[in-house]
Amino acid sequence: MREIHRILVIKGVYRMVVIKAENVTKDYALDGQVVNALRGVSLEFGSGEFSAIAGPSGSGKSTFLHLAGCLDTITGGTMTVDGADAGKMSKQELALLRRNKIGFIFQAYNLIPVLSVEENISFPLTLLGINKKEIKERTAKVLKEVGLADMAKRRPKEMSGGQQQRVAIARALIKKPAIILADEPTANLDSTIGREILELMVALNKSEGTTFIFSTHDTMVMDYARRLIRIRDGQIESDVVK
Amino acid sequence: MHSQGGTKTLVKIAYRNIWRNKRRTAFCFAAVGIAVFFIAVYSGYIGGMISGIRDLVQVFDLGHVRVVSELYEAENEYMPVQYPVADGKDWRELAESIKKVSGVRAVFPRIATMATLQESTVKHAVLWGLNIEDEMAANTFNLTNRDDGLIEGRYPAPGANECAIGHVFAEKAGLKIGDRIPLKTVSAQFSDRMWSPVITGIFNYDYIRFDEKYIIVDFERLQRLLVMGEGTQQLIIFANEDRLSAGITAEVQNILGDGSVVTEWRDNYWVAVMESVAPLYTAMFLIFLIVASFLIINTVVMIIHERIKEIGMMGCLGMTRREIVTVFFFESLFLAAFGALTGVLIGGAVTFLGAHYPIRFGDLYGDTFSEMPMNNAIFTEFSLIKLFQAWLMGVVIASLFTLIPSLKSAFVEPVEALRR
Structure with a gap:
């Protein structure tokens, strides 16, 4: 069923809501003062979207990404991820939701240094308890897609930043998540490598129908995004579909 | 999920x-x-x-189980010989009945008593009567070298006026093989007994108490010297395994009844x-x-x-x-x-x-x-x-x-x- 959805999404026939934020607020206590990081944000992301959330530092874009990724809990409103109400879930349930539905890509790659490239990529599948044969096949396929088939045995420290980010993309992609959240994925890369990485993600978005949401203040990422949401002081400033 | x-x-x-x-x-x-x-x-x-x-406790003091009389136990630090096991009954008969107990490997009679030495710089010693040949065959007396401990000569022959002494004793008293040890002890009838056994062997058990103070003599010779009839001061029982000693103790106590103290090696103070x-x-x-x-x-x-x-x-x-x-x-x-x-x-x-x-x-x-x-x-x-x-x-x-x-x-x- 999920495969049929995926094909329909790739062909643009079907759009399924994967993230729905309704009047979401998030408050932090910082040095004894309450900071309103998000003030009533309402957004919807459909399957197969390639969107960017842009805004200056402290605007709330990373906070929104963390809430959408079930890494943090909302203060008010509702946050639905792939049909599940994240606000009503326990930490254990949120962890399992992340494991099954959400992929993350970070600015600092955040790979497991003691695992090889293929072990890093296959790790999410291992956590899911998928059999070895399938893990091997899917890892080989994803390695090929991200252009790292000949680097499978290397450790992260033996690779360049761009290559490490490719590994991170492959790791996020391999479990075929409902959504991939990328927090400033090109910030540590030079523009050429950054463009390569973006091209790769665009290609994967088209071929696999995976939903990508970026938080960024890199104009290049904004250029690549098909939907650009600007956020300022915890509120949506604009939401433009190109 | x-x-x-x-x-x-x-x-x-x-x-x-x-x-x-x-x-x-x-x-x-x-x-x-x-x-x-x-x-x-x-x-x-x-x-x-x-x-x-x-x-050491098993080989030199208690075996796995030791039998003495209640009166001996009360005065054991003086090593009295007038309180034999089972009122002086023939030790062989006692041993035969004890050997029938399951797990018993061997039963030996022993006598230990004080002796005063004459013409010697060492004034006191312990006369230790054993069935030497049987005991040496059953146990290792030098636990360091795992042998009978004899470093010179031979152990006393059965019934002979012979003895073996520890090397420390020999050194302190200036004695050697062939020398006699004139000594005096007290019999089971409280009479003074003078004796002068010939040294036939010198042993080293690497156990200072014995190497310094003990004179080993044949059990029957000492039994006769102390006028003990066919009785013995102690019966030392060896079991096939350590763990059997508790059961043997209980059964032997049953056989001998009141008047005998049956002690397991585990009851040793140390x-x-x-x-x-x-x-x-x-x-x-x-x-x-x-x-x-x-x-x-x-x-x-x-x-x-x-x-x-x-x-x-x-x-x-x-x-x-x-x-x-x-x-x-x-x-x-x-x-x-x-x-x-x-x-x-x-x-x-x-x-x-x-x-x-x-x-x-x-x-x-x-x-x-x-x-x-x-x-x-x-x-x-x-x-x-x-x-x-x-x-x-x-x-x-x-x-x-x-x-x-x-x-x-x-x-x-x-x-x-x-x-x-």
């Missing part, structure tokens, strides 16, 4: 993590290793001391003392390990602090708290296990050497422990079971203590960790 999987991978990550900072890992290995080394060596040493005391202090050693070993564990605790705390972002990333991947704790717990488990293994290997080698090349305890401490039934040489006890126990103790204690900081990793919120 999938929930479980990958424990093997988590263990693999934990194992590889311990080699990320080799110097720190080496320190952890050293801390646990030293504690476990000490436990392995010290428990081997204490084990050797306990088994040495047990062997054996009881050594066995009762064993828990104290265990407590001491635990303290060593707890102290050593603090280094691992500290290491795990540092590791968690250093890898806070990694923990955040693990949370992003959907790892549950339990899985994250598993990684850190196994990491500390590996540190403890390998450290303990190092300690056990080195400690095992030392105890193995000590089991073959004894510590000359008497040379180190002189007469300090002469009241204890303690051999001059102490062999450490090399036991694979004890080494395994030391290793296990190291792993379990260190792991349990490091579980506390490992749990800390579970309470790191991914979002907080990623902000660092």
